[in-house]
Amino acid sequence: MAVIGSGPAGFYTAYKVMAKIENSVVDMYEHLPVPFGLVRFGVAPDHPEVKNCQDKFEEVAESPRFNFIGNISIGDHEAALPLRTLLPHYDAILFAYGASRDRTLGIPGEDNLKGIYSARAFVGWYNGLPEYSDLAPDLTQGEEAVIVGQGNVALDVARILLQDPSSLKSTDITSNAIETLQKSKVKRVRVVGRRGPLQAAFTIKEVRELMKLPPVAFHPVDKSLIPADIKSLPRPTRRIMEVLQKGSAASVSTAPKSWSLDFCLSPTTFNPTATSQNQLGSVSFARTTLDPSPFNLQAKAKIRSEVIDLPASLAFRSIGYKSEGLPGFSELGIPFDDRLGVIPNDHLGRVLDNEGWSDSNSAKLIPGFYCAGWVKRGPTGVIASTMDDAFSTAESIRMDWDGHLPFLNEGNGSGLGWEGVKEDAEKRGCRRVSWQDWKKIDAVEKAAGQNKGKEREKFTKVEDMLAVLD
Numbered sequence: 001m002a003v004i005g006s007g008p009a010g011f012y013t014a015y016k017v018m019a020k021i022e023n024s025v026v027d028m029y030e031h032l033p034v035p036f037g038l039v040r041f042g043v044a045p046d047h048p049e050v051k052n053c054q055d056k057f058e059e060v061a062e063s064p065r066f067n068f069i070g071n072i073s074i075g076d077h078e079a080a081l082p083l084r085t086l087l088p089h090y091d092a093i094l095f096a097y098g099a100s101r102d103r104t105l106g107i108p109g110e111d112n113l114k115g116i117y118s119a120r121a122f123v124g125w126y127n128g129l130p131e132y133s134d135l136a137p138d139l140t141q142g143e144e145a146v147i148v149g150q151g152n153v154a155l156d157v158a159r160i161l162l163q164d165p166s167s168l169k170s171t172d173i174t175s176n177a178i179e180t181l182q183k184s185k186v187k188r189v190r191v192v193g194r195r196g197p198l199q200a201a202f203t204i205k206e207v208r209e210l211m212k213l214p215p216v217a218f219h220p221v222d223k224s225l226i227p228a229d230i231k232s233l234p235r236p237t238r239r240i241m242e243v244l245q246k247g248s249a250a251s252v253s254t255a256p257k258s259w260s261l262d263f264c265l266s267p268t269t270f271n272p273t274a275t276s277q278n279q280l281g282s283v284s285f286a287r288t289t290l291d292p293s294p295f296n297l298q299a300k301a302k303i304r305s306e307v308i309d310l311p312a313s314l315a316f317r318s319i320g321y322k323s324e325g326l327p328g329f330s331e332l333g334i335p336f337d338d339r340l341g342v343i344p345n346d347h348l349g350r351v352l353d354n355e356g357w358s359d360s361n362s363a364k365l366i367p368g369f370y371c372a373g374w375v376k377r378g379p380t381g382v383i384a385s386t387m388d389d390a391f392s393t394a395e396s397i398r399m400d401w402d403g404h405l406p407f408l409n410e411g412n413g414s415g416l417g418w419e420g421v422k423e424d425a426e427k428r429g430c431r432r433v434s435w436q437d438w439k440k441i442d443a444v445e446k447a448a449g450q451n452k453g454k455e456r457e458k459f460t461k462v463e464d465m466l467a468v469l470d
Contacts, residue, residue, distance in 0.1 A: 001397070002090045002417070004074055004326070005097035006030035007037020008386045009373025011057040013094055013349075016394030018065055021401055025065045027090075027418045029081075031073040032130065033433040033465040034441060035061070037098055039383070040458075041129040044156045045171035046163075048455070053383055061435050067418055070433035071466070072425060076327040079429040081421065083328035089420035091407040092397060095343055095351075095371040096390070099321035099379040105148065109270030110317070115141055115280035116270055119149065119157050119318035126160060126177035128458035133176075139184035142313025146283050148267050149318030150193035151201040152382075155210055157316050158189045162216050162257050172455045189259040190310060192285065194266045194301040196225040196294045197244055203382075204239050210259060211248045217255035218248035225263055225294050237297065262310070264288045266303055270315060282309045321379035334369060342378055343371045349393025350400070368408030370397055437469050444468050 001017060003010045006028050014026040034040065036054055043050045060066055073080040086093060102120040110116060117137055124132035145161060147154045160168075165181040193200055211218055221244050227233065230241045244261070252258050265285035273281030285308055288301040325336030325343075335344050335354030344352045344363070351369035372393040373386050381389070400407070414420045425432065433441075441459065449456035459465045 001026050001092040001094060002086050003028040003094045003096055005037060005095070005373070005375075006035040006068070006070070007096065007098050007373065008039060008053060008057075008383050009098070009376075009390050010037070010094065010096035011035075011053075011060055012387045012390035013096060013370075013372045013394045013397075014066065015056065015060045016391050017397055018060065018063060020394065020398040023065070025067070025417060027067045027069055029072055029074060029086075030068070030070045033071040033462060034438060034459075035068060035070065041124055041127045043127075043383075044123075044160070045127065045168055045173035046159070048171065050383060053387075066435075068433075068435040068438060069418055070438060071462070072430045072432055074326055074328070080327075081425050081428060081430055083326055084332060085421055085424045087332070087408060087413075089414045089416045089418075090368075091409070091411075091413060091415075092368045092370060093408065094393070094397075095326070095369070095375050096373050097323070097326070097375055099323040099341065099374045101322045101324055102317065103320045103322050105267055105317055105319065107267055107269055109272070109280070112278075113270050113272055113280045114138065114278050115313055116315045116317070119147065119153050119316045120321060122157055122316060123153060126173050126181075128172075128174045128460045130460055130462050133460035137180065137314075139180060139186055139314060141185070141279060142311075143185055143187040144311045145186045145189045145314040145316070146310055146312040147189065147191045147316045147318055148283075149316075149320070150191055150261065151318060151320070152203060152206045154191050154316070154318035155202050155206040157318060158191055158259055159206075159210055159213065161186050161189055162210070162259060163213055169452075170454050172449065172458060174458055174460055175452070176460070186314060187257045189257075190262050190312075191259065192262045192265050192267070192310070194264070194288055195299060196263045196290055197221055197241065197261065198225070198227075198233075198237060198295060198297055199290070199299055200240075200261070200263075202240075204236065204243060207240060208243050211243060211246070213248075215250050215255050215257070216248065217250040217252040217258040219252055219258060219260035220247055221245075221261060222263065227295050234297075264290065264301070265308070266301060268307060271309070273313075280313055280315055282311050283315055284309050321374065323375040323379070334366065340378060341375075343375055345371050345376055346396075347377075348396045349376060350396050367406035367410075431466070433466075433469070441465050441468050 102118045121132045125135040230238050269284045271282045273279050287304045287306045290299040322341040349370045351366045352363040372390045445456040
């Protein structure tokens with residue numbers, strides 16, 4: 001089996017397939033020289049316990065039946081491997097490559113004002129993702145920041161902006177990010193959503209952590225959006241309401257920094273300052289009402305005519321990620337749902353033809369192709385839910401294999417895996433990074449981190465990673 005992507009979805013599926021199908025061999029393709037995807041580049045540096053799943057992934061990778069094929073992109077550009085070159089050499093291909101784009105708001109000012117960033121880019125930047133190593137966010141233009149969106153990523157961004165950068169120095173955050181955060185002038189962060197507290201997407205762990213951040217104060221939530229009697233709410237929602245009602249120990253009147261959750265606001269425009277047409281000065285929001293009521297967990301936001309302006313020299317868009325189809329999909333008849341950002345599948349990981357894919361009666365399976373993680377179900381959930389999802393895909397693969405269902409090449413493939421692909425890859429100028437190569441990069445990062453009293457100092461450029469191997 002070839003696995004495209006080396007994040008949790010790819011590793012957990014590989015782990016289960018290797019455990020359930022005797023003598024199965026997994027080749028894992030990753031476009032970066034380093035593995036682990038969002039565990040390395042998405043998890044907040046002050047949440048090291050979330051990265052403990054890497055221990056399991058290391059265990060998987062040490063198996064003689066596992067091959068890491070890093071630094072090789074699947075695509076049709078120069079120094080990439082076209083997807084079709086893999087097909088003759090594998091029985092199955094698993095797509096587990098996550099979501100590489102972020103959703104945009106599509107409102108005036110979003111693309112041409114300085115001070116507006118994607119939360120995905122900002123998180124990638126402070127976590128050392130090469131794609132965003134040159135982001136250079138300017139946190140010095142003013143004291144007010146607005147984050148559009150109220151998921152856990154939005155709260156991660158707020159926490160990184162508000163906490164004392166010296167408390168992050170022992171983590172694996174990049175040194176460049178620490179230097180930038182030390183110069184930050186941000187003192188007030190608004191985390192803004194279209195709906196109310198009962199419908200917000202964040203979880204209790206993240207909101208509680210922000211409430212306890214010293215010495216940061218929380219502006220109280222509009223009481224009309226919280227039911228008078230919260231005891232009847234589902235337990236997870238009730239606990240969040242209790243945290244919001246309690247607020248922070250620090251007082252807004254005396255704390256040097258503060259934050260708020262601003263509800264029932266839908267962004268309409270990003271506006272420049274009075275003195276510069278290039279620099280963000282404020283964000284306009286239309287007020288919303290919640291239908292059928294603020295206390296309905298599935299309530300929808302309806303836009304009203306009233307518009308308010310919130311001052312902001314810095315804004316982050318945090319409204320979700322989106323997967324894209326791989327180059328070569330259409331050539332091979334593999335569908336992709338652009339609207340949902342997923343590969344059509346039977347919800348158990350088997351790829352379906354495009355026609356009527358959501359109607360299970362008319363959709364047909366495409367033998368040998370599977371998907372797991374965000375490209376299967378959309379960009380939602382935490383690592384634990386990704387693990388469950390990956391295990392369900394692995395179970396589908398096992399059932400199909402044990403049931404002698406058709407796979408790629410109907411049993412007539414070369415069976416060579418990477419050995420069959422290698423020559424083609426070399427001709428195209430691809431340079432493979434093996435697991436042993438990654439361990440060398442890993443050792444150098446850890447040694448560099450030790451010198452600075454931190455867990456590791458990540459390389460933020462691909463060329464620097466590869467230089468270790470030269």
